[in-house]
Amino acid sequence: MAQNATSYVMYVILRRDLQTKLQWPLGAVCTQAAHAASAAMWIFRNDPNTEAYTSDLDRMHKVTLGVDSEEEIKKVAEKLSARKVDHKVWIEDDMPVCIALKPYPKEEVKNALKGLKLF
Numbered sequence: 001m002a003q004n005a006t007s008y009v010m011y012v013i014l015r016r017d018l019q020t021k022l023q024w025p026l027g028a029v030c031t032q033a034a035h036a037a038s039a040a041m042w043i044f045r046n047d048p049n050t051e052a053y054t055s056d057l058d059r060m061h062k063v064t065l066g067v068d069s070e071e072e073i074k075k076v077a078e079k080l081s082a083r084k085v086d087h088k089v090w091i092e093d094d095m096p097v098c099i100a101l102k103p104y105p106k107e108e109v110k111n112a113l114k115g116l117k118l119f
Contacts, residue, residue, distance in 0.1 A: 008053040008103040012037055012064045014119050015073055021057055023102035033064060036100035038089035043088055044102035066119035070095055076116070083112045 012033050018024040022084050044050045053060060067073050073089075080087050080099070090098040101109060 007105055008049055008061065009106050010037060010053065010060070010062045010103045011042070011101045011109065011113060012062060013073065013076055013099040013113075013116065014066055015070065016062055016066045016119065017070070018066050018097060032090055032092055032098045033100075036088055036098035037062070037090070038101035039090060040086075040088040040102055044086055047086070047102055049103045049105075064119040065113060065116040067116065073097070073099060081089055085109055085112050 005019065014033050018029050018031065019026065041050060041054075067076060077087070077089050077096065077099055080101070085104070086102040088100050089096045090100070
């Protein structure tokens with residue numbers, strides 16, 4: 001069955017403690033998600049998933065999930081790597097702050113993201 005743009009989701013995983021513990025302004029936190037998503041789109045620009053995802057720009061679907069700390073985001077990155085899920089870890093101020101997955105069908109990555117809650 002052929003998949004269309006709406007069959008794909010780009011997941012972004014962002015640290016909540018950037019705002020709470022580290023007291024980053026909301027704009028700076030949002031910017032980290034934008035950096036990670038932009039980088040992932042560029043890195044995986046020739047991937048068939050990304051090409052399908054961007055075939056209808058008005059229907060792209062993103063989901064932002066959250067973790068509570070640097071330790072948690074590192075664990076998520078390790079889990080994604082172990083499961084061979086393509087992603088980009090965005091580093092700011094020498095620390096991982098956000099992860100963006102290339103676009104995937106939801107069913108393909110849901111187990112790798114199990115337990116993560118919306119940001």
